[in-house]
Amino acid sequence: MRRHILSILLENEPGALSRVAGLFSARGYNIESLTVAPTDDPSMSRMTVVTRGSDDIVEQITKQLNKLVDVIKLIDLSEGPYIERELLLLKVKVATTNQREEVKRLVDIFRGQVIDVGDATYTIEMTGSGDKIDAFVKAIEASLILEVVRSGVSGIGRGNKTLHL
């Protein structure tokens, strides 16, 4: 059960997303995270799906996705070197000076930023791999966390490897 990151180019059509999501639920596959947005060509969307499964299952997922009429092209990024990033927006309670200092220190260690300050809250922005985000959220004292917003993973291959038409 390895983690796979599938990068998909698909038609930017209404319903394309639900076809992909529906395929996973109908066939009992896992979606750990899914991100999607239009590309520089507005007729196409780029989707990153993180899934877990044996090699056989992921082979089937890839074939089934390729069979969807709206899917133009896809690759399994985790078959080679790749970069993955996730965006975290985190709102924490910082009532005391002590808490403010501690949170700011952790944000600096993890190379995040405080992007909004309220009466008794900080809103933090951070990007990184899923592991790094996990580690940061774990490092913040649980009782201080008011809201966790994670984007899900976006991925891209390293070096000359590209996914384009």
Next chain:
Amino acid sequence: MSAVNQLTEMTGADILVNCLVQEGVEIVFGYPGGSVLYIYDALFKQNSIRHILVRHEQAATHAADGYSRATGKPGVVLVTSGPGVTNTITGIATAYMDSIPMVIITGQVPTSLIGNDAFQEVDSVGISRPCVKHNFLVKDVSKLAETIKKAFYLAVSGRPGPVLVDIPKDVTAQKTWFEYPESIEMRSYKPVFNGHPGQIRKAAELLLLAKRPVIYTGGGVVLGNGSAELVELTRMLGYPITQTLMGLGSYPATDPQFIGMLGMHGTYEANMAMHECDVLLAVGARFDDRVTGDVKQFCPQAKIIHIDIDPSSISKNVKVDIPIVGTVDRVLRDLIKAIKESGKQTDADMLANWWQQIDTWRATNCLRYDRKSQLIKPQFAIEKLYEITKGDAYVTSDVGQHQMFVAQFYKFTKPRRWINSGGLGTMGFGMPAAMGVKLAFPQETVVCVTGESSIQMCIQELSTCKQFDLPLKILNLNNGYMGMVRQWQEMFYDKRYSHSYFEALPDFVKLAESYGHVGLRVEKPAELESVLKEAFALTDRLVFIDCKIDPAENVYPMMAAGKGHHEMMLSPYQEERELA
């Protein structure tokens, strides 16, 4: 209305009808309603397309499906929004599971009302999505012609399947310039045609080295029109061939190289040969669970070659050694060529041994049944049907024991003659499917073999058959039970026959008569032949033959679910040895 291709301003409804004409559509199966009134108005004003008014939308899809299976052309369905669409879902799913090309046009509430919970509104694209190859919602009349072109292209190309086009009512009223695209190019959809030459060469080498080969083929050979190539290859090699339920007819069942259907109710010789084979050539088959049994015990000694149009069918259930993606006719032609060019021969001695082994399995006579029974045995009924129709009828079926008996006892010799719901197993399929076949081939004999349970699921279509003068022959193997359910309850649930018996059944003879048809009843084996002859002599009438059969008969042989091919249950019936 003649086909129009020069630029003319037309309503969406007229554009749709013109698109269908340009696609060569002759028959549309449908049922009108509020959202499709403009389309029905456009149909009223033309003479190129015949509309067949069914009694229930499910039957429209089955009829279009039967039409498609028999002709190879896409079936076309037209229904209204809401319940019109939901009623088609069973038929669409049936076509999807068996890869049948179909275009379903559904009306939708006006675009301004979509999402409003309007009268007869349902999310047709959403509700059909898991059981179509693709679907569209057309929100702009200027996109209509292109969408219909895409729908037909998608339905028939690659691995075929149903495509649904949802058209809101206002779009059918709007006008635009009509031009039908001559061809269509989709960057996200590029079906493969030719198999990889290197893989084909490897397959040829492996096949020629085989000592205990089996050819196993499925519905793909029928759908892909690869029957002639399959026959040539099989005869050239001299290898045994077995077929799935969906594959029957693409190799003549009367040929000595044919060892019968395989799988759950396949022959003993076919399943044993699968278990013992060393090279398996799978063509247009998808290793379905009813065929493979326990996949861990599937062809344990075999190297497997798999030819299929759909890459996702390859290594889905069973790992294969040489996958070849392409259309079956082209790949088989290339394979025949590669075998000839290799200059090598099959191993004649080993093959003779293999056939000797197969003949010992054949000697178990696994399809035996009691021919001296006082009750009509369903097997006997199918054998008689085979004789009287000279093995050349189009036969549709519903689902259950009767379906298996046809598969075992009606020896199909041509593709597209055996029409049944294999993947989804849809009861109620048989009669509407037979309507579609009869409309496609009015001169041919079309028989629907059914049971008293299945036939009641679409019985209302007897009325459609009357209106459109469709002289089907319906052979109702009536045992009062859902036979296959009863069989499983007998075998696996200690004979607790939970809700599988009908306390009340209609008098089918009177029922047929009340619809304006001929009804006949037969209860004794000795009368069967004469009743069937009487029925088939009435060539211009629909004849409903209510055939009372032995309620206790089971389908044998049987490989129980989760068992291997070598673990078959044979019929407990023992033939009396003929005295010399």
